[in-house]
Amino acid sequence: DTAVSQTPKYLVTxxxxxxxxxxxxxxxxxxxxxxxxxxxxxxxxxxxxxxKELIINETVxxxxxxxxxxxxxxxxxxNSLELGDSAxxxxxxxxxxxxxxxxxxxxxxxxx
Amino acid sequence: QQQVxxxxxxxxxxxGGISIINCAxxxxxxxxxxxxxQFPGKGPALLIAIRPDVSEKKEGRFTISFNKSxxxxxxxxMDSQPGDSATYFCAASKGYIPTFGRGTSLIVHP
Numbered sequence: 001d002t003a004v005s006q007t008p009k010y011l012v013t014x015x016x017x018x019x020x021x022x023x024x025x026x027x028x029x030x031x032x033x034x035x036x037x038x039x040x041x042x043x044x045x046x047x048x049x050x051x052k053e054l055i056i057n058e059t060v061x062x063x064x065x066x067x068x069x070x071x072x073x074x075x076x077x078x079n080s081l082e083l084g085d086s087a088x089x090x091x092x093x094x095x096x097x098x099x100x101x102x103x104x105x106x107x108x109x110x111x112x
Numbered sequence: 113q114q115q116v117x118x119x120x121x122x123x124x125x126x127x128g129g130i131s132i133i134n135c136a137x138x139x140x141x142x143x144x145x146x147x148x149x150q151f152p153g154k155g156p157a158l159l160i161a162i163r164p165d166v167s168e169k170k171e172g173r174f175t176i177s178f179n180k181s182x183x184x185x186x187x188x189x190m191d192s193q194p195g196d197s198a199t200y201f202c203a204a205s206k207g208y209i210p211t212f213g214r215g216t217s218l219i220v221h222p
Binding site for chain 1: 144150154161163211214217
């Protein structure tokens with residue numbers, strides 16, 4: 001069983017569209033994260049959710065919004081997509097803040 | 113402000129050699145220092161981690177050296193193998209705010 005799974009794996013869409021990326025973890029972890037990895041492979045944290053509460057929110061545009069229906073899921077909604085949003089987005093989870101994070105295999109978002 | 117500085121950006125070693133990647137941090141409140149390994153098309157995966165109360169941790173061919181006073185930590189890969197070719201990230205965290213280094217692309221030639 002895949003510990004952290006995210007869908008879709010690839011997402012190609014037009015500028016201005018709205019899209020969502022789904023993430024599910026079956027590890028029973030309390031905290032989930034979303035990261036953005038740019039073309040230079042720099043990993044930047046976007047959001048962190050602990051027990052369904054947003055506990056950090058980096059300076060990302062408000063076009064990005066995380067939604068957590070339950071502890072096992074953290075979805076990412078993106079409105080009015082821009083060219084600069086093209087990147088690989090990773091979902092991750094951990095039990096506690098000072099324990100290993102388990103990452104999904106990423107969603108490659110390409111904006112045309 | 114980059115709180116974790118990682119070097120080198122890229123590294124090429126011969127099979128059997130030692131690979132060394134260094135990281136320096138600024139925030140003395142960090143209490144967890146993991147290293148992640150990432151292969152193309154995959155998410156990062158935990159390789160080894162250390163907490164600031166120890167100076168060294170070894171797991172197989174991988175060793176973390178930690179210098180609290182210098183605010184530096186490093187990853188040593190002994191007997192490097194072609195299968196170790198990947199991107200390596202150091203990270204540091206306090207609470208739920210992990211900060212990653214910019215990554216090191218390691219290539220191990222056969």
